[in-house]
Amino acid sequence: xxxxxxxxxxxxxxxxxxxxxxxxxxxxxxxxxxxxxxxxxxxxxxxxxxxxxxxxxxxxxxxxxxxxxxxxxxxxxxxxxxxxxxxxxxxxxxxxxxxxxxxxxxxxxxxxxxxxxxxxxxxxxxxxxxxxxxxxxxxxxxxxxxxxxxxxxxxxxxxxxxxxxxxxxxxxxxxxxxxxxxxxxxxxxxxxxxxxxxxxxxxxxxxxxxxxxxxxxxxxxxxxxxxxxxxxxxxxxxxxxxxxxxxxxxxxxxxxxxxxxxxxxxxxxxxxxxxxxxxxxxxxxxxxxxxxxxxxxxxxxxxxxxxxxxxxxxxxx
Amino acid sequence: xxxxxxxxxxxxxxxxxxxxxxxxxxxxxxxxxxxxxxxxxxxxxxxxxxxxxxxxxxxxxxxxxxxxxxxxxxxxxxxxxxxxxxxxxxxxxxxxxxxxxxxxxxxxxxxxxxxxxxxxxxxxxxxxxxxxxxxxxxxxxxxxxxxxxxxxxxxxxxxxxxxxxxxxxxxxxxxxxxxxxxxxxxxxxxxxxxxxxxxxxxxxxxxxxxxxxxxxxxxxxxxxxxxxxxxxxxxxxxxxxxxxxxxxxxxxxxxxxxxxxxxxxxxxxxxxxxxxxxxxxxxxxxxxxxxxxxxxxxxxxxxxxxxxxxxxxxxxxxxxxxxxxxxxxxxxxxxxxxxxxxxxxxxxxxxxxxxxxxxxxxxxxxxxxxxxxxxxxxxxxxxxxxxxxxxxxxxxxxxxxxxxxxxxxxxxxxxxxxxxxxxxxxxxxxxxxxxxxxxxxxxxxxxxxxxxxxxxxxxxxxxxxxxxxxxxxxxxxxxxxxxxxxxxxxxxxxxxxxxxxxxxxxxxxxxxxxxxxxxxxxxxxxxxxxxxxxxxxxxxxxxxxxxxxxxxxxxxxxxxxxxxxxxxxxxxxxxxxxxxxxxxxxxxxxxxxxxxxxxxxxxxxxxxxxxxxxxxxxxxxxxxxxxxxxxxxxxxxxxxxxxxxxxxxxxxxxxxxxxxxxxxxxxxxxxxx
Numbered sequence: 001x002x003x004x005x006x007x008x009x010x011x012x013x014x015x016x017x018x019x020x021x022x023x024x025x026x027x028x029x030x031x032x033x034x035x036x037x038x039x040x041x042x043x044x045x046x047x048x049x050x051x052x053x054x055x056x057x058x059x060x061x062x063x064x065x066x067x068x069x070x071x072x073x074x075x076x077x078x079x080x081x082x083x084x085x086x087x088x089x090x091x092x093x094x095x096x097x098x099x100x101x102x103x104x105x106x107x108x109x110x111x112x113x114x115x116x117x118x119x120x121x122x123x124x125x126x127x128x129x130x131x132x133x134x135x136x137x138x139x140x141x142x143x144x145x146x147x148x149x150x151x152x153x154x155x156x157x158x159x160x161x162x163x164x165x166x167x168x169x170x171x172x173x174x175x176x177x178x179x180x181x182x183x184x185x186x187x188x189x190x191x192x193x194x195x196x197x198x199x200x201x202x203x204x205x206x207x208x209x210x211x212x213x214x215x216x217x218x219x220x221x222x223x224x225x226x227x228x229x230x231x232x233x234x235x236x237x238x239x240x241x242x243x244x245x246x247x248x249x250x251x252x253x254x255x256x257x258x259x260x261x262x263x264x265x266x267x268x269x270x271x272x273x274x275x276x277x278x279x280x281x282x283x284x285x286x287x288x289x290x291x292x293x294x295x296x297x298x299x300x301x302x303x304x305x306x307x308x309x310x311x312x313x314x315x316x317x
Numbered sequence: 318x319x320x321x322x323x324x325x326x327x328x329x330x331x332x333x334x335x336x337x338x339x340x341x342x343x344x345x346x347x348x349x350x351x352x353x354x355x356x357x358x359x360x361x362x363x364x365x366x367x368x369x370x371x372x373x374x375x376x377x378x379x380x381x382x383x384x385x386x387x388x389x390x391x392x393x394x395x396x397x398x399x400x401x402x403x404x405x406x407x408x409x410x411x412x413x414x415x416x417x418x419x420x421x422x423x424x425x426x427x428x429x430x431x432x433x434x435x436x437x438x439x440x441x442x443x444x445x446x447x448x449x450x451x452x453x454x455x456x457x458x459x460x461x462x463x464x465x466x467x468x469x470x471x472x473x474x475x476x477x478x479x480x481x482x483x484x485x486x487x488x489x490x491x492x493x494x495x496x497x498x499x500x501x502x503x504x505x506x507x508x509x510x511x512x513x514x515x516x517x518x519x520x521x522x523x524x525x526x527x528x529x530x531x532x533x534x535x536x537x538x539x540x541x542x543x544x545x546x547x548x549x550x551x552x553x554x555x556x557x558x559x560x561x562x563x564x565x566x567x568x569x570x571x572x573x574x575x576x577x578x579x580x581x582x583x584x585x586x587x588x589x590x591x592x593x594x595x596x597x598x599x600x601x602x603x604x605x606x607x608x609x610x611x612x613x614x615x616x617x618x619x620x621x622x623x624x625x626x627x628x629x630x631x632x633x634x635x636x637x638x639x640x641x642x643x644x645x646x647x648x649x650x651x652x653x654x655x656x657x658x659x660x661x662x663x664x665x666x667x668x669x670x671x672x673x674x675x676x677x678x679x680x681x682x683x684x685x686x687x688x689x690x691x692x693x694x695x696x697x698x699x700x701x702x703x704x705x706x707x708x709x710x711x712x713x714x715x716x717x718x719x720x721x722x723x724x725x726x727x728x729x730x731x732x733x734x735x736x737x738x739x740x741x742x743x744x745x746x747x748x749x750x751x752x753x754x755x756x757x758x759x760x761x762x763x764x765x766x767x768x769x770x771x772x773x774x775x776x777x778x779x780x781x782x783x784x785x786x787x788x789x790x791x792x793x794x795x796x797x798x799x800x801x802x803x804x805x806x807x808x809x810x811x812x813x814x815x816x817x818x819x820x821x822x823x824x825x826x827x828x829x830x831x832x833x834x835x836x837x838x839x840x841x842x843x844x845x846x847x848x849x850x851x852x853x854x855x856x857x858x859x860x861x862x863x864x865x866x867x868x869x870x871x872x873x874x875x876x877x878x879x880x881x882x883x884x885x886x887x888x889x890x891x892x893x894x895x896x897x898x899x900x901x902x903x904x905x906x907x908x909x910x911x912x913x914x915x916x917x918x919x920x921x922x923x924x925x926x927x928x929x930x931x932x933x934x935x936x937x938x939x940x941x942x943x944x945x946x947x948x949x950x951x952x953x954x955x956x957x958x959x960x961x962x963x964x965x966x967x968x969x970x971x972x973x974x975x976x977x978x979x980x981x982x983x984x985x986x987x988x989x990x
Contacts, residue, residue, distance in 0.1 A: 033961065033972040036920065038893040038913075045899040061894040061913055065969060068895070102897040211901050277902060279784060280912060291890035292784045293848075293914045302896055302913060 035065045042073070042130040042301040045105070047270065050117045050139055050309040054080070054090055054110040058125055059102070061302055072097065072106040076127040080110075083119045088112075117142045117265075117309045125301075133301035140265035142309045143181060144171040146237075164249055166197065166242040168261065172230045180271035182264040184210065184225030185242070187256035188314060194224045195252070195259060197242045203232035204240065208274050223262075227271060253317045260314040269297040270306030321347055323400040330868045330878055330933075337440045337985070340400055340421065341372075341382060341390035346864040348819035348834040349404050349770070350417075351857060351884060354959055354977070359383060361857045362404050363772055364815020364840030365416030366779065368725030368738070369748070372419045375493070375507045377544040380568035380600055380738055384487040384513055385440065385464070391511045391542060395434060395445045396460045396491040398424045405754035405772060406701040406715035409664040409680025410608065410620055415719045415750040415776055423507055425495045426456030434941070434989035439982065440464055441487070454497040463488040480520055487513040501552040512541035527583030532576065538735070540570035556612035567601040570735055595636040600738045601629040616670035623663040628723075630740045631655040632804060656740045658688035660722055666699075676703040686722040691743035695720030709760040714753075721748040724780050726804055737804060744805045750776035764826030769818065776813040781844055783809050811844030813855060828870045831879075836862035848917035856918060859885040878931040878948070886922035890914045891961055891972060922958040923974075927951045931983050941990030948983035 046056040058073040078090040088110055096107025115121065117139050126132035146169045173179055185195040204226035212221045272295035280292040296302045329338045341360060345352045351361040359367045372379045382391045401420040403411065411418045424447060431448035445460035467486040474482040489511035496504045516537040523530050546564035553559065579589040608622035666680035680699040685692065701715035724745065726737040741747035752774035759767045817838030824830050840855035863883040871877050892912035903909050931948030956976035
């Protein structure tokens with residue numbers, strides 16, 4: 001080794017300068033990275049409400065780093081199987097391709113039999129050029145909540161403004177398994193408005209936006225609400241406090257005849273999808289957060305096959 | 318087996334960043350040991366995470382052993398006498414961490430004469446002094462080190478009239494006093510204090526209509542360790558040895574943001590307001606330890622001992638102050654409740670030679686932790702067996718079980734001084750792990766030796782942030798902390814396992830010395846709530862890890878050092894695809910897109926490789942010896958991947974790779990007497 005080293009190393013330090021020059025010549029520049037190839041996957045989005053028509057959307061994933069195509073999935077097929085084993089095809093519904101929806105979504109719709117609480121449904125979808133997908137979910141049970149009462153006694157919150165408090169009592173439908181809910185308040189009337197209420201209760205795990213399309217009048221309703229997890233109930237019943245600035249109520253009561261509270265039971269896939277989406281949106285461009293994949297229960301593809309059951313209580317001002 | 322010893326002289330011959338020889342960076346060159354990134358002196362051992370290494374300075378744990386955001390370790394090499402490193406076959410006297418033990422012994426001081434040295438380098442300048450105090454019964458060692466980057470950078474930035482100025486410096490002080498009470502009794506006291514300070518200063522001023530306004534914004538990040546230990550050792554009659562040790566150690570960091578606003582009226586009246594927001598974190602241990610060692614026969618050594626540690630964790634405190642009439646008043650203070658706990662441990666270790674060829678080390682370590690009315694106990698059996706097959710070859714096998722009652726909350730992509738040390742709690746149980754390892758060692762001719770190791774290990778209750786968790790606990794309003802914003806609600810626990818093989822070829826004698834090491838490794842993690850429960854590669858799952866180190870004494874007074882390292886790229890996450898959300902999440906005609914990452918840690922960064930060269934000239938000077946080192950760090954200017962970020966072009970993101978260290982000169986001058 002010593003002999004080898006002596007033969008390799010020259011006797012003078014001149015080689016050091018050569019090496020330095022070589023090193024400088026070898027400079028690399030910071031570079032863009034070629035993203036890895038990613039095959040396009042079929043995306044199935046089904047957010048099924050008990051008692052309402054089946055609505056399912058198909059689209060496809062695209063490279064994150066390439067210009068986005070805007071065409072919708074062509075010649076797709078969707079069919080589902082209920083707990084009784086009966087299979088129903090959902091036909092393509094051009095009416096669902098409204099300007100309100102992203103152009104890549106192709107809608108499929110069915111009416112009979114309507115989805116029911118507690119039932120399990122399996123869905124299959126396929127489209128030319130994409131791998132077929134499937135998913136299974138169980139609709140949640142109908143929510144049980146003892147009452148929603150508006151306490152018109154008001155107090156002052158820490159910020160110094162007047163608030164009105166609402167108390168919502170929810171009964172855990174099955175203490176042996178995890179149960180989830182979504183709750184929001186809105187005004188009554190033709191053009192419902194979200195009441196944007198607040199809560200500090202840790203059972204309200206995260207706030208989320210919820211958009212519904214009114215099929216009869218073809219406009220969309222945006223609701224701000226809270227997803228609730230019964231992991232924080234500690235018992236079978238939980239009473240949550242919500243509050244709203246009094247001035248907001250005074251303003252709304254000038255235009256709307258009343259208000260209502262809507263509570264959904266939602267199943268776990270739906271809850272996890274919304275939670276992960278919320279986290280991913282919050283993490284965008286934030287250096288101190290972990291990467292947040294969005295949950296999907298679609299085998300062979302992406303998207304959501306989730307269910308919910310609705311109940312509402314209306315109040316006059 | 319599993320143990321590696323390095324002397325300060327060996328460390329100093331390895332080419333180092335900025336000409337600053339570094340103990341922990343030297344260990345990163347050994348098989349089975351990796352760094353998280355090129356600016357990190359932290360250790361990743363056999364698939365473990367950075368918090369799983371027990372770094373002892375004269376027996377005292379040091380929690381964040383790095384300066385310069387991790388680029389160099391906190392231990393000045395001049396102060397180090399010996400480094401013992403264990404990555405398997407842990408003797409029962411060591412515990413508290415799952416992956417490795419780095420036991421650093423400080424110099425005790427020259428008992429015969431006063432000696433010392435000074436050095437100047439690109440990153441820091443150092444001074445050390447050692448010698449007797451009075452008689453030969455007492456000696457001392459003291460060293461200090463400071464970076465001078467701020468002294469050079471600040472005037473330059475002022476001259477250039479920069480509105481935004483940066484400042485950085487670090488220092489450390491190490492001291493040890495050693496007193497011989499009697500031929501059989503000795504007392505040591507050693508202390509260490511180190512601090513890093515990083516600050517940005519921004520000044521803006523405007524004037525209009527006779528009014529002049531100035532806003533000065535100063536943001537800073539400070540972090541540092543302090544340790545102190547008092548140790549008494551006694552050599553009993555026969556072959557008994559005992560020691561009692563009392564120590565304290567703490568690690569703290571502070572993020573401070575201070576804003577001064579002044580408004581000068583036309584008549585000269587000045588209205589000034591100051592606001593200050595601090596974010597502080599503290600970890601502190603106080604411990605009492607006693608050890609006893611006995612050798613009933615030359616072939617048989619027994620060790621036993623016990624230790625009690627009081628731990629204080631104050632992971633996050635926000636303080637908001639405002640200045641009124643020249644006095645700074647506490648406006649509000651909010652903190653996560655501090656966690657305190659008691660950790661205890663006791664061990665019994667038996668080292669015995671069985672005949673001419675067999676050596677057995679058996680041990681049992683029991684440890685426990687009491688926190689929030691929750692009590693944990695972890696039995697940790699240890700065993701290693703060595704068979705000396707021939708005078709020059711040996712086989713070894715070992716089993717170790719380990720327990721760890723602390724966690725480090727760290728981002729998966731980069732390790733920072735603001736990573737939070739937190740205690741195991743009733744909601745987040747302690748980490749446990751076990752390892753089986755085997756080794757074959759062979760001494761070759763002319764100072765060469767060769768070893769091959771294999772291992773398999775499992776870890777339970779390792780932690781990770783939940784997907785989407787915020788490392789600063791809450792980004793919306795830092796002055797409001799509520800029960801559902803504690804770190805415990807942001808983490809998930811899972812399991813990990815790692816296995817691999819390691820080769821090491823070394824030469825320790827002759828004009829040319831050095832090593833060639835290679836590690837082939839797999840490291841995996843599994844969390845029920847991450848990656849849909851499917852196991853995934855650990856962030857630092859690097860398949861290949863190769864390093865070559867050569868030190869060549871070219872001629873008397875001239876030494877050449879060369880190091881080349883190669884590591885497979887680490888695993889990470891990048892968005893691979895995108896798709897539209899369900900219409901229930903979109904607003905008006907605005908489309909919302911979901912980023913699809915694919916399986917967790919499925920993307921691999923490019924491999925890391927780097928060549929370092931150094932030349933050291935030594936010659937007598939002023940009654941001592943001077944050494945001048947010149948070299949190149951990253952000699953062929955490899956732009957190694959540090960992190961992936963995005964750069965936006967119209968409508969589309971571009972994946973963009975950032976690098977840290979280009980080709981850098983190594984320059985240092987040292988004089989010792």
